[in-house]
Amino acid sequence: MDKVIARIRENADKHREELRELLRIPSISADPERKGDVEKTAQWLLKRLQGLGISSEIVPTAGHPIVYGEHLHAEGAPTILVYGHYDVQPVDPLELWDSPPFEPTERDGQIVARGASDDKGQLLIHLLAVEAFLQERGELPVNLKIVFEGEEEVGSPNLPPFIEENREKLACDAVLVSDTSFFAKGMPSILYGLRGLAYVEVILRGPNRDLHSGEFGGAVANPADVLARMIAALHDEDRRVAVPGFYDEVRELSDGERETFASLPHDENDYRADLEVEALEGEKGFSTLERLWARPTLEVNGMVSGFTGEGAKTVLPAEASCKISCRLVPNQDPEQIETLLEARLRELCPPSVTMEFVRHHGGGPFLAEPDNPYVEKAKEALEEAFGEKAVLVRGGGSVPITGVFTDQLGAPCVLMGFGLPDDRLHSPNEKMDWDQFHRGIEASARFMQEVTKI
Amino acid sequence: MDKVIARIRENADKHREELRELLRIPSISADPERKGDVEKTAQWLLKRLQGLGISSEIVPTAGHPIVYGEHLHAEGAPTILVYGHYDVQPVDPLELWDSPPFEPTERDGQIVARGASDDKGQLLIHLLAVEAFLQERGELPVNLKIVFEGEEEVGSPNLPPFIEENREKLACDAVLVSDTSFFAKGMPSILYGLRGLAYVEVILRGPNRDLHSGEFGGAVANPADVLARMIAALHDEDRRVAVPGFYDEVRELSDGERETFASLPHDENDYRADLEVEALEGEKGFSTLERLWARPTLEVNGMVSGFTGEGAKTVLPAEASCKISCRLVPNQDPEQIETLLEARLRELCPPSVTMEFVRHHGGGPFLAEPDNPYVEKAKEALEEAFGEKAVLVRGGGSVPITGVFTDQLGAPCVLMGFGLPDDRLHSPNEKMDWDQFHRGIEASARFMQEVTKI
Numbered sequence: 007m008d009k010v011i012a013r014i015r016e017n018a019d020k021h022r023e024e025l026r027e028l029l030r031i032p033s034i035s036a037d038p039e040r041k042g043d044v045e046k047t048a049q050w051l052l053k054r055l056q057g058l059g060i061s062s063e064i065v066p067t068a069g070h071p072i073v074y075g076e077h078l079h080a081e082g083a084p085t086i087l088v089y090g091h092y093d094v095q096p097v098d099p100l101e102l103w104d105s106p107p108f109e110p111t112e113r114d115g116q117i118v119a120r121g122a123s124d125d126k127g128q129l130l131i132h133l134l135a136v137e138a139f140l141q142e143r144g145e146l147p148v149n150l151k152i153v154f155e156g157e158e159e160v161g162s163p164n165l166p167p168f169i170e171e172n173r174e175k176l177a178c179d180a181v182l183v184s185d186t187s188f189f190a191k192g193m194p195s196i197l198y199g200l201r202g203l204a205y206v207e208v209i210l211r212g213p214n215r216d217l218h219s220g221e222f223g224g225a226v227a228n229p230a231d232v233l234a235r236m237i238a239a240l241h242d243e244d245r246r247v248a249v250p251g252f253y254d255e256v257r258e259l260s261d262g263e264r265e266t267f268a269s270l271p272h273d274e275n276d277y278r279a280d281l282e283v284e285a286l287e288g289e290k291g292f293s294t295l296e297r298l299w300a301r302p303t304l305e306v307n308g309m310v311s312g313f314t315g316e317g318a319k320t321v322l323p324a325e326a327s328c329k330i331s332c333r334l335v336p337n338q339d340p341e342q343i344e345t346l347l348e349a350r351l352r353e354l355c356p357p358s359v360t361m362e363f364v365r366h367h368g369g370g371p372f373l374a375e376p377d378n379p380y381v382e383k384a385k386e387a388l389e390e391a392f393g394e395k396a397v398l399v400r401g402g403g404s405v406p407i408t409g410v411f412t413d414q415l416g417a418p419c420v421l422m423g424f425g426l427p428d429d430r431l432h433s434p435n436e437k438m439d440w441d442q443f444h445r446g447i448e449a450s451a452r453f454m455q456e457v458t459k460i
Numbered sequence: 461m462d463k464v465i466a467r468i469r470e471n472a473d474k475h476r477e478e479l480r481e482l483l484r485i486p487s488i489s490a491d492p493e494r495k496g497d498v499e500k501t502a503q504w505l506l507k508r509l510q511g512l513g514i515s516s517e518i519v520p521t522a523g524h525p526i527v528y529g530e531h532l533h534a535e536g537a538p539t540i541l542v543y544g545h546y547d548v549q550p551v552d553p554l555e556l557w558d559s560p561p562f563e564p565t566e567r568d569g570q571i572v573a574r575g576a577s578d579d580k581g582q583l584l585i586h587l588l589a590v591e592a593f594l595q596e597r598g599e600l601p602v603n604l605k606i607v608f609e610g611e612e613e614v615g616s617p618n619l620p621p622f623i624e625e626n627r628e629k630l631a632c633d634a635v636l637v638s639d640t641s642f643f644a645k646g647m648p649s650i651l652y653g654l655r656g657l658a659y660v661e662v663i664l665r666g667p668n669r670d671l672h673s674g675e676f677g678g679a680v681a682n683p684a685d686v687l688a689r690m691i692a693a694l695h696d697e698d699r700r701v702a703v704p705g706f707y708d709e710v711r712e713l714s715d716g717e718r719e720t721f722a723s724l725p726h727d728e729n730d731y732r733a734d735l736e737v738e739a740l741e742g743e744k745g746f747s748t749l750e751r752l753w754a755r756p757t758l759e760v761n762g763m764v765s766g767f768t769g770e771g772a773k774t775v776l777p778a779e780a781s782c783k784i785s786c787r788l789v790p791n792q793d794p795e796q797i798e799t800l801l802e803a804r805l806r807e808l809c810p811p812s813v814t815m816e817f818v819r820h821h822g823g824g825p826f827l828a829e830p831d832n833p834y835v836e837k838a839k840e841a842l843e844e845a846f847g848e849k850a851v852l853v854r855g856g857g858s859v860p861i862t863g864v865f866t867d868q869l870g871a872p873c874v875l876m877g878f879g880l881p882d883d884r885l886h887s888p889n890e891k892m893d894w895d896q897f898h899r900g901i902e903a904s905a906r907f908m909q910e911v912t913k914i
Contacts, residue, residue, distance in 0.1 A: 201674060205772045213735040220655060220857025223759050223787045224751040225731075227741035230760035230782075231691060238692035241685070277679075281667040285811040287681035297678040305677050306684035307775050312762030313783060318659045318820040320785055321761050328684075329767060331774055333677045357739040366772040403674025 007455055014138045014447050021134050021447065022117070022440065026110040028092075028126050029119040035070055035093035035160045044070045044156050047092045051154055054133065058140055060152070067164035070156030077136075077150040083458050085149035087178040089411070090129030090185065091158030094121035095432045102434035115440050122438035123429035128184040129154060131424060131443065135450035147458045151178055158185075158407075161367070166410045173414055179460075180380040181411045182453070184446070186423025189399050190271055194388035194449075196381055197421035199299060199400035200408060202334035202371035204343045205307075207364040208233070208351060209327040216312070217322040227358030229326035230311035236354045237328065240304055244290035247304045247332075249350040252343065257336045257373070259300045266398065267295045299400035303333045304347075329366075333402065340368030369406030374418045383456040384422045391449035422453065461909050468592045468901050475588050475901065476571070476894065480564040482546075482580050483573040489524055489547035489614045498524045498610050501546045505608055508587065512594055514606070521618035524610030531590075532603045537912050539603040541632040541871070543861070544583030544639065545612030548575035549886045556888035569894050576892035577883035582638040583608060585878060585897065589904035601912045605632055612639075612861075615821070620864045627868055634834035635865045636907070638900070640877025643853050644725055648842035648903075650835055651875035653753060653854035654862060656788035656825035658797045659761075661818040662687070662805060663781040670766070671776040681812030683780035684765035690808045691782065694758055698744035701758045701786070703804040706797065711790045711827070713754045720852065721749040753854035757787045758801075783820075787856065794822030823860030828872045837910040838876045845903035876907065 014021075033047040034040040048064055048071045055062040055075040062075035070093060078085070097107040097120050105111035107120040121127070132152075139146050153176070155165050169176060189195040212229040213222070242248045259267075272295055278286060288297040297303075307330065312323030332343055348363045355361045374381055376398050388396040401421075408419045424446035430436045468475075487501040488494040502518055502525045509516040509529040516529035524547060532539070551561040551574050559565035561574040575581070586606075593600050607630070609619050623630060643649040666683040667676070696702045713721075726749055732740060742751040751757075761784065766777030786797055802817045809815045828835055830852050842850040855875075862873040878900035884890045 203674070203774065205774070207772075213737055215735075217735075218857065219757075219759050219761060219785055220657070220787060220855070222735075222752070223856060224755055224757040225740055225742050225748045226735060226737060227739075228759050230763055231695070234688040234691035234760065234763075235695075237685060237688035241689075281669075281671075281676075281680060283667055283680060283812055284814075285681075286679055287810065287812040288679050294679045298676070301678055303673075303678040305673050305682050305776060306688065306766065307673060307773060308766035308768045308777065309684055309688075309780075310764045310768040312760065314762045314764040314781075318661075318783065318785070319761060320657065320659070322759060323762065326763075327768075329772065331673055331772070333674060356741065358737055358741040360738075401674070402677060403672065 007452070010138050010142050010451050011448055013142050014134070014451060018444055021444065024134070025117065025127055025130055025443065028130060029110045029121055030108055032108045033093050033121070033156065034096050035157050036096055044093055048073050048156055051092060055152065058137055065168065067168065069164050072156070072165065072168055073152070073154040075152035077146055080146055080149045083148045084179040084460060085151060085177070086454065086457065087151040087153060087176060087181045087417070088132045089153050089181055089183045089407070090132065091125045091155045092129060093156045093159050094126070095124070095159050099434065104435055113437070116437040117440060118435055118437045120436055122436050123425040124431045124436065125158065125185045127438040127443055128424050128446065131184060131446040132182070132450045134447045135454065138447070138451055139454070146454065148454045151176060162407050165407055169410055169414045176415055178415060178417050180417050180457070181415065181419045183405070183408065183419055183421050184423050185405065186401065186421050187425035187427055187429060188423070189397060191426055192394050194392045194394055194396040195399045195423070196384050196388070196396060197401045197423065198374045198376050198381060198398050199336065200372040200405050201402055202338065202340055202369050202409070203331060203404045203406070204334060204340040204347070204368045205329070205331040205366040206344055206347060207327065207329050207366060209325065209362040209364070210355070210359045211325050212359045213322070213324050216324045219320040219322050222322055226322065227356060228322050229359050230323050232356060232359050233309065233311065233326040233328060236351060237306060239354050240350070245287065246289055247302065249304070249346050251346045252302070255337045255339065256302060259296060263300070264296065267293065267299070270295065270397065270399065298402040300335055302335050302338060305331055307331050333404070334371045336371045336373040338371060340370060344368065369404050370409040372405065372408040372412065372419065374420070378418045379460045380418055380420050380457060383460065384420045384453055387449045387452035387456055388422065390452050391445045422449065461906070464592050464596050464905050465902055467596050468589070468905060472898055475898065478588070479571065479581055479584055479897065482584060483564045483575055484562055486562045487547050487575070487610065488550050489611050490550055498547055502527050502610055505546060509606065512591055519622065521622065523618050526610070526619070526622055527606070527608040529606040530604065531600055534600055534603050537602045538633040538914060539605060539631070540908065540911065541605040541607060541630060541635045542586045543607050543635055543637045543865070544586065545579045545609045546583060547610040547613050548580070549578070549613050553888065558889055567891070570891040571894060572889055572891045574890055576890050577879040578885040578890065579612065579639045581892040581897055582878050582900065585638060585900040586636070586904045588901045589908065592901070592905055593908070600908065602908050605630060616861050619861055623864055623868045630869055632869060632871050634871050634911070635869065635873045637859070637862065637873055637875050638877050639859065640855065640875050641879035641881055641883060642877070643851060645880055646848050648846045648848055648850040649853045649877070650838050650842070650850060651855045651877065652828045652830050652835060652852050653790070654826040654859055655856055656792065656794055656823050656863070657785060657858045657860070658788060658794040658801070658822045659783070659785040659820040660798055660801060661781060661783050661820060663779065663816040663818070664809070664813045665779050666813045667776070667778050670778050673774040673776050676776055680776065681810060682776050683813050684777050686810060686813050687763065687765065687780040687782060690805060691760060693808050694804070699741065700743055701756065703758070703800050705800045706756065709791045709793065710756060713750060717754070718750065721747065721753070724749065724851065724853065752856040754789055756789050756792055759785055761785050787858070788825045790825045790827040792825060794824060798822065823858050824863040826859065826862040826866065826873065828874070832872045833914045834872055834874050834911060837914065838874045838907055841903045841906035841910055842876065844906050845899045876903070878903070
């Protein structure tokens with residue numbers, strides 16, 4: 007293993023140059039005008055994989071293509087599927103960038119460019135680890151499957167069908183996903199849990215037209231007011247979600263998890279100061295990290311009714327609507343939660359208005375068992391590569407594709423991310439620390455070696 | 461008096477032609493491109509008044525001009541100030557008009573055109589009544605002052621200062637306002653009460669930026685949710701406004717008023733059917749007419765927060781705002797109500813968000829004593845002219861200028877309107893019934909004659 011690590015270190019300059027090359031292609035998946043650039047990035051990856059002797063192909067989809075590769079010559083060894091995405095977020099507002107987003111720029115040991123951390127830098131890490139093995143040994147310690155998609159930033163519409171249709175081809179022992187961050191600098195982290203999502207829209211309709219508040223005010227229900235009442239009734243005084251059955255399937259935090267969360271460096275004052283709020287607010291009886299990572303929520307994402315322009319207009323709105331989403335935790339099911347929510351809202355809705363309930367996209371929560379052997383090996387690999395104790399953490403967001411991998415392939419997802427919390431994902435001046443990048447390659451290589459011992 | 465009435469009837473054709481002429485001028489006060497037409501209408505009225513021998517002038521304002529006239533030769537007789545407005549509402553949506561809005565069109569005994577009922581037809585009624593006296597007798601039974609404004613449809617911004625600055629010039633015994641409607645066809649009505657208005661805007665600010673609902677959901681207050689809670693807390697279960705002190709100054713309905721309201725033809729089923737709602741909603745213990753005319757309200761006129769576009773966006777909004785207005789009844793004071801409302805909202809606002817409270821325009825409620833002699837004479841005049849019993853009713857809307865007249869001139873306002881409930885004010889195909897117009901002229905003349913007996 008030492009030789010592989012030595013080779014990785016020798017090639018540091020080359021590795022950096024390669025990332026810069028990849029970052030120069032503006033593969034913004036949301037921008038139809040960049041379709042050619044997204045395709046070009048897929049071709050770049052295909053050529054690179056084929057150059058390593060990995061059997062690869064471009065899989066066309068209704069949207070942007072998937073790059074698939076496999077190298078299955080390690081008989082008896084586990085099969086690892088590496089997932090990453092080569093598309094990037096849009097760059098607006100462009101004027102807030104200190105250097106052009108697709109001209110990778112060095113700054114204090116960091117590389118600044120759109121996609122540096124999310125996810126081109128992290129995706130390339132695995133490719134370079136694989137290269138080191140092949141150069142040094144001519145073979146890989148594991149059987150490798152690679153799925154690089156080009157639509158993660160637009161919701162991965164075509165990846166789930168691809169996985170479903172190719173369950174046998176993609177069969178593996180673990181899915182390695184590197185699209186997350188350390189909890190803090192110097193604190194390598196494995197995410198073993200993510201929240202799911204249920205997203206709905208509620209439209210209340212009252213009178214058949216906007217009414218004059220003088221001519222009608224006081225005699226008819228006002229949908230804006232009714233909506234406010236209904237939203238208010240969805241939480242109790244302890245900020246628990248007041249939807250019957252909402253918590254029934256919630257997996258409670260273990261004492262061990264609570265202790266781990268409590269031991270993490272998290273300063274409430276810094277957190278408040280960053281958001282510029284006087285006070286935080288959340289479910290009674292839980293810490294901020296617990297609320298973010300292990301407790302479900304119900305939030306208004308938007309609402310609108312009546313007159314919202316400048317000044318005053320004495321109108322009684324005919325309609326009011328809002329978007330509500332729930333972040334879900336294991337073992338809540340998005341569809342079931344939507345059903346419970348609809349039932350509660352219908353109960354709250356008075357006969358004076360009618361309610362339309364629209365279900366938007368959702369996704370299940372994700373939880374790997376913290377003692378899963380692949381998770382443990384990832385932890386060890388991180389600790390060796392970074393020389394710091396690694397921690398098991400959870401995240402508040404959703405990576406719906408993790409649930410699809412787990413459900414369809416029956417394999418655990420290992421979320422070993424190499425970003426840092428200040429990488430400015432989706433924002434101007436996105437960056438990756440070179441140190442994270444280089445050590446990430448070592449961690450990836452060590453992971454592939456370590457899992458052969460399972 | 462019979463001769464005056466006879467002359468009015470003889471001139472019916474001329475009267476109709478005159479209204480058509482006035483309606484052809486598109487005096488839309490809200491449309492800067494119609495400024496010339498508004499001015500042209502003022503000139504038309506000036507010329508017409510001067511032609512009658514009424515001493516008249518155009519009073520320029522920061523906006524559209526006021527036409528002022530006076531004829532003060534009836535020594536010992538009361539002085540009546542006639543108020544009307546010669547500007548009209550915009551005509552959008554134009555495609556819903558069956559005939560061009562400024563080409564007056566006959567239809568089943570009605571004249572269809574913008575301004576037919578609101579307020580050119582009603583304003584002209586008084587001018588034609590005055591003409592009949594002057595033609596028949598060479599003099600008027602009363603001293604007459606006339607104020608025709610051109611900005612009623614844009615909130616009369618320049619009329620209150622004009623009244624304040626000309627209190628002596630405008631001094632009178634009663635103000636006659638014809639800008640309202642019969643309660644029903646065949647039921648001549650005097651409005652003796654109107655509601656006032658307090659209008660505010662509430663802006664809640666939470667975190668300093670929109671947040672990702674996964675990364676932050678559950679740990680910080682969501683201003684949209686807080687706003688919904690605050691709005692919901694502003695009513696109790698009986699739909700009474702839950703703002704301490706809100707009802708302190710409310711003048712309760714007398715038994716007589718309740719009986720009168722109850723005797724009016726009002727069908728709840730028709731009312732619901734017109735609005736297409738399954739159920740009405742309002743303050744417990746009051747009928748629909750009582751709620752509309754004599755009870756104060758608190759309504760959301762508009763609210764907005766976060767993502768309101770198509771589809772789903774998992775954002776926690778940084779801000780939420782709403783517009784709230786209260787319809788007020790005697791003796792509530794707009795400023796005091798705004799102060800009480802602000803106090804209650806500040807009490808409801810948690811430390812996790814900050815609140816900005818903006819006061820928009822307001823206006824006091826209006827109530828004439830039902831037994832005021834000028835009101836009684838108006839009732840008699842209506843009954844004689846229309847041959848039907850007249851009723852005293854109240855209205856739910858606000859005519860802020862009535863409060864200004866009452867406060868500044870110390871004279872009662874008599875709201876003797878000649879419109880009908882189906883006149884489609886502010887809507888396409890506005891109309892006035894010719895019968896209302898012709899009999900209105902007789903009623904105006906009879907009123908001027910009758911008040912000399914007070």
